[in-house]
Amino acid sequence: VTLYLLLACAPLVIAALPPRPVGRPFVVELGIALGFIGLGQIALQFGLIARSEKVTRPFGIDLVMQYHRQMGTLAIALVIAHAVVASAARPSILADLVPSRGGAGPFAGLVSIVALAWLRISSGRRKQLGLRYESWRLLHLLLSVVGLAAALVHVLATGIYAAIAWKRAVLIAYSCACVLPVVWLRLVLPARLKRRPYVVADVRAEAGSTWSVALTPEGHPGLRFAPGQFAWLRIGGSPWSLEEHPFSFSSSADRAGRIEFAVKELGDFTGRIGSVRPGTRAWVDGPHGSFSIDFVQDADSTLFVAGGIGIAPVMSILRTLYDRRDRRSHVLVYGCTTREGASFGEEIEEMKRVLDLQVVIVPMRPPEGWPGPSGHVTRELLAPLAFESGAPRTAFVCGPDGMMSSVEESLRACGLPPGKIHMERFQLV
Numbered sequence: 001v002t003l004y005l006l007l008a009c010a011p012l013v014i015a016a017l018p019p020r021p022v023g024r025p026f027v028v029e030l031g032i033a034l035g036f037i038g039l040g041q042i043a044l045q046f047g048l049i050a051r052s053e054k055v056t057r058p059f060g061i062d063l064v065m066q067y068h069r070q071m072g073t074l075a076i077a078l079v080i081a082h083a084v085v086a087s088a089a090r091p092s093i094l095a096d097l098v099p100s101r102g103g104a105g106p107f108a109g110l111v112s113i114v115a116l117a118w119l120r121i122s123s124g125r126r127k128q129l130g131l132r133y134e135s136w137r138l139l140h141l142l143l144s145v146v147g148l149a150a151a152l153v154h155v156l157a158t159g160i161y162a163a164i165a166w167k168r169a170v171l172i173a174y175s176c177a178c179v180l181p182v183v184w185l186r187l188v189l190p191a192r193l194k195r196r197p198y199v200v201a202d203v204r205a206e207a208g209s210t211w212s213v214a215l216t217p218e219g220h221p222g223l224r225f226a227p228g229q230f231a232w233l234r235i236g237g238s239p240w241s242l243e244e245h246p247f248s249f250s251s252s253a254d255r256a257g258r259i260e261f262a263v264k265e266l267g268d269f270t271g272r273i274g275s276v277r278p279g280t281r282a283w284v285d286g287p288h289g290s291f292s293i294d295f296v297q298d299a300d301s302t303l304f305v306a307g308g309i310g311i312a313p314v315m316s317i318l319r320t321l322y323d324r325r326d327r328r329s330h331v332l333v334y335g336c337t338t339r340e341g342a343s344f345g346e347e348i349e350e351m352k353r354v355l356d357l358q359v360v361i362v363p364m365r366p367p368e369g370w371p372g373p374s375g376h377v378t379r380e381l382l383a384p385l386a387f388e389s390g391a392p393r394t395a396f397v398c399g400p401d402g403m404m405s406s407v408e409e410s411l412r413a414c415g416l417p418p419g420k421i422h423m424e425r426f427q428l429v
């Protein structure tokens with residue numbers, strides 16, 4: 001966080017270092033300062049989305065993406081505030097927006113603002129604009145590169161603060177360095193993935209419109225992951241394709257080689273998953289994420305709360321614990337639409353023979369005469385399950401967004417400290 005703040009302020013610090021103009025009105029300086037902080041914020045967004053483990057591990061990728069959305073919005077607000085303050089201080093600037101009169105600088109500033117505003121609008125209103133996720137992603141990348149490049153041209157062409165050579169060189173180097181992680185993610189990483197291909201070994205139908213997709217490594221030993229983590233998966237096509245989707249590993253982390261994912265039919269990619277033929281090439285970028293029992297030191301007893309396909313990472317954890325013959329006490333609360341639609345129901349029952357596992361299935365639409373709880377997973381249901389001999393269990397929660405928020409609230413209300421609650425959100429945008 002400290003590094004982020006330092007890097008975000010770096011362009012302002014570079015601009016403020018001598019030599020710099022003196023005796024100008026405060027409001028003009030304020031407007032320019034807002035612009036430099038905005039430039040830093042825009043540049044840093046490229047680093048946030050580059051899936052670096054150093055960035056995502058401590059916080060979880062969902063929080064990092066949420067932070068990216070908030071900081072991206074702040075960056076755009078700063079850049080717009082810069083334009084408003086600058087033109088209020090010197091209204092003649094508006095006429096300079098015509099390139100033949102004002103040159104490249106003011107016009108580049110306008111291009112940057114338009115690109116960034118479109119970036120924000122297309123992100124907030126993707127569905128209303130009818131943009132497919134993949135088209136939006138490409139547009140997002142292009143608009144952000146245009147927004148940053150135009151902002152840099154604006155600074156270099158207009159800025160009296162970047163008039164001398166070393167400042168210009170440092171600002172250009174700073175901007176290029178910030179974009180490097182995305183170059184790595186989109187060009188270099190796929191080249192590395194190409195050398196580590198997988199093939200689809202098996203696609204099995206599970207209950208609840210879900211498919212288990214098994215992959216085996218081709219010509220390499222495969223990857224190691226912690227149970228509960230996820231990977232970005234491309235099936236067919238090229239490792240450079242923008243069509244890649246995040247899926248949690250659902251197989252045991254202790255079985256080397258073959259890996260499995262549980263994929264629920266929800267949209268165009270997942271809706272086609274059942275027709276993928278064994279032998280199809282696949283590319284796996286992972287492991288990612290911090291949602292794992294292996295990353296928690298004091299998980300003496302656990303409470304898993306899964307909703308719908310949120311059972312996928314929990315299956316990976318349970319299957320791994322099963323392989324390890326784990327002796328700790330575990331509770332699984334599994335919210336599903338119907339009892340028959342609960343994926344992996346039989347396997348979970350079977351695991352009880354080896355694990356100290358209590359399973360509470362909570363169907364939204366229970367069958368006639370259902371003896372257990374049904375409907376939403378409530379605080380009343382969780383309260384007696386959240387503690388083991390008076391000590392708080394370590395909770396792992398994964399499911400639809402609405403359910404996760406209410407479960408988190410309920411667990412806190414039951415007295416579980418925030419550090420004991422681990423969440424994995426499947427909704428990044």
Ligand SMILES: Cc1cc2nc3c(=O)[nH]c(=O)nc-3n(C[C@H](O)[C@H](O)[C@H](O)COP(=O)(O)OP(=O)(O)OC[C@H]3O[C@@H](n4cnc5c(N)ncnc54)[C@H](O)[C@@H]3O)c2cc1C
Nearest residue numbers: 133244245246247248262263264267268269270309312426
């Ligand atoms: C960390 C994580 C782990 C996940 N694990 C699983 C899992 O184990 N099993 C499972 O079935 N689903 C999982 N998902 C959700 C899965 O990624 C989406 O359901 C899938 O990408 C939808 O693609 P689609 O083309 O079928 O649907 P679409 O109709 O294109 O998309 C539906 C929604 O899924 C999200 N989405 C689509 N494409 C992507 C993408 N490339 N990257 C990020 N989000 C996207 C968007 O929010 C979109 O609105 C996980 C998501 C995340 C973030």
